[in-house]
Amino acid sequence: MNQTELLNALAGLTLFSDLDQPQLESVAHTLSAESFPAGQRILRQGFSGSGFFVILEGEVGVRVDGEDVARLGRGDFFGEISLLLGEPPVADVVAESPVKVLQLAGPQLRDFLLEHPPVMFRMLQSVSRRLERANRRG
């Protein structure tokens, strides 16, 4: 994936959809591209020092205490809840296929969101949707 393809991929993700080109380029240079083979844990339940991840390609499974609770794919993100709360993740996230992600170091998430308010707003929307769904189920 070259830089143009990466920028196009980023622009197509809801999380970054309100950013202009220079801001997208800044995001592309701030987050690091990582890949994981199928079966590899990306986020580890109960472990300190985790990060924030945005899926570019592939599927991941979300598991709590070994039980599948959700699947995530392109454009979805994970890891933010434990970073915002300052606690270890409450779920494992495991690659279901070869997965390509963008990763942000956990300690950088706060500054990143403050520097990019439109991303923070989109993240808040997404978290609100999850909360709404959970409330309905409850």
Add this chain to the structure above:
Amino acid sequence: MTSTTPSPGPGWATPPHPPGTYPVLVVGSGPGGLQASYYLSRRGIDHAVISADPGPGGMFRRFPFFQRLLSWTKPHVPLAHDTKEYERYDWNSLVAFEPEHRGIMPSLMDGSTEFPSRAEMEEGIRRFAERTGLSVRYQTPWQGTSRDGEHYVLHTPAGEYRSRVIILAVGVAEPLLPETPGIEHAVHYVDTREAASYAGKRLFIIGKQNSGFELANGLLHWASPIILASPRSAHLSVNLHSLSGVRARYIQPWEDADTGGGVFILNASIERITRHSTGLSVHTRRSDTSEPFIAEVDEVIAATGFRAPLLDLESVGVITFGRSGLPIMTNAYESATAPGIYFAGTIGQGVSGLKKYGIASNSGAVHGHRYNARLLVDDVAGRYFGMERQRPELPPGEVVGRLLTSASTAPELWHQKSYLAHAVSRDPDGRIRDEGIVSLAEYVDAAGPDGAAITVETDDRGDIHPALYVRRHGRVDVDVALESSPLLDFRSPEHHARLSTLVADVLG
């Protein structure tokens, strides 16, 4: 072709490793390829090494550009140069089991600086290969790849090489230029000219990572102004607690920028470069406000990184990712999608490990990947040659002391923090086994016997401490950070007592 070849003298002996079928093939004669070849030879695995270069050294035959490395070899620490523990202070020597082959780099340096010259590094690599008896067929470039049954086939001008197992150590060394319109008016870092030729020039450097700052630092008293620009703000290694940030060696330009001395550091995307009669215009847009800014300069250098030259490997199933074109790999550096193809050396940085607090491994540098090579070769030995890892028995009374000694002195744990670990396990018969150095990600994610692994970690405050991962009932559920200590030696009675408690149920 004549059937008899006159011998023109020394150095013209028949090159080793003629084309053919081998148990393992290694490509590359830099630190990555030679370290892998060393471990293969010590496991008794027959293999051929081929290289495009005329001699050993890899990237150090040419780089770094200003001929001085930024990795230490400290000669005057209170440890003998032939000990394993000394490797913590010597980032540049390749590593060996035999004491007489250790610590080659300090023997080549005059002691005036802890940073070896490029030429010293190249010579150190050459001596390691010579002393440890490694054999390379030089001037035999890998030009293409195909598959023939269970074998991969590497095509070279000398002929075809076949093997089930290929170890590629070709570096992350292919210049990477952005697709910016007008980039043809810039040169890549690798084509930077002699420093004096930039005297009085207005210079624009694209990129604010180490290579960009290295150039700015080296050209500081020649070019003026120097503008460093890229979309992302620069980070210092001392703030990130990671060598992925700009190294302290290169921050003179940063201080210069802070004092208005003629260096400018901009967060901006580079939109295009145009040439006109008096120079170059670099059209940029600020990352925060999108305001346009045009820099008028004489020269543009793109310090925009490198990619792995993996040729046509995608045709045999290797999948790559990211700007650097790194393959998706297992924790043992095998392609996750083309079994039998392994990657040694700097390409191993594509295996991110736990990356706790965002701190990357040092696999992109010699002092990190020289240890990865042993894990790689152990995996090859086990999976393709049925050889078992050595797992010496450990008296239960020695477990805690052994782990704390590793956390305090093992170079693998200090150079690959949160990435490599020392593991000890309990067999079903109750015997305690020393598993040696393992991949921490593999230890915490794969099933295995109960036990514990210790590593060294740096957290987001920069605190360096041992961390313990205990495997119970086949799973690692939590990490435990142990207390640090003022001089980072964790062999105190308090550490001993704490660790004893933590592992009592699995290793007691």
